[in-house]
Amino acid sequence: MAKPVDFGTRLRSAMDASGPLCVGIDPHPALLEAWGLPNSADGVRSFSLTVVEAMTGAAAILKPQVALFERFGSAGFAALEETLAAARAAGLLTLADAKRGDIGSTMAAYATAWLDDSSPLASDAVTLSPYLGYESLRPAIDLAASTGRGVFVLGLTSNPEGPSVQHVGGSNSVAKSIIDQVTADNVAAIDLGHVGLVVGATIGDAPEKLGIDLTASKAPLLTPGLGAQGATAQDIAESFASSYGQVLGTSSRDILRAGPSVQALRDKALSVRDELLAAKQ
């Protein structure tokens, strides 16, 4: 069988075609209510399919937040499967925000669930938590490589509690050690590698303070924190500087609040995308 095109190449093509934007599908109860939808699996399905329709051609990738589907059990997972299938049919990449991380043998099962062609939940990429040690993620990193998919490993997260773990060690910080290992996994990539990093839009000068070189990592950089958590495209441009070309700006509530009108959602996403493009230095 022909080797699949690698994730970094597929993501770069999508970013070139539609802009450097990832739209989160986070069907929170308050958003469902604002959209006039029930707080149920049916409501979540309708919400998510509307986002897929609105974002076709306006975003490079969609990021369904798995917990907001999972809360409805099997019916919620069915809605997630339908959402992933609709995105695929529309030519949109998908990033399952599941934040998985476990001992290697269990990690292999998580990898199969989110990254194997045979799984109904197969996505183009999945978010991973490296707290059990970066190498414990190996089954997912390797399966992603062999199936043309990607992973996004938490590096410097957007929440205020993140530094209490990630900055520990100063110039030899926990975050730097994770990012160094991502860099090693992406070494053969020409442009973007298949191992992405989650680096919040809210991190300020943390990379500089911690001596972290995001550019050398060749990682696609997912930057939550834009919009609802207070960060702007300009903040991202300042924090990321020479790695800005790797940035995939991501926003959920700030864009989703424009719904339920498909046109209003699309217009809002396009304006966030244009701000990201304009902030490029």
Ligand SMILES: O=C(O)c1cc(=O)[nH]c(=O)n1[C@@H]1O[C@H](COP(=O)(O)O)[C@@H](O)[C@H]1O
């Ligand atoms: O991995 C993530 O997506 C993530 C990492 C992080 O550091 N911060 C963060 O906010 N996220 C997710 O990104 C989304 C942000 O949502 P908004 O704040 O509504 O834009 C949520 O789904 C979070 O779970």
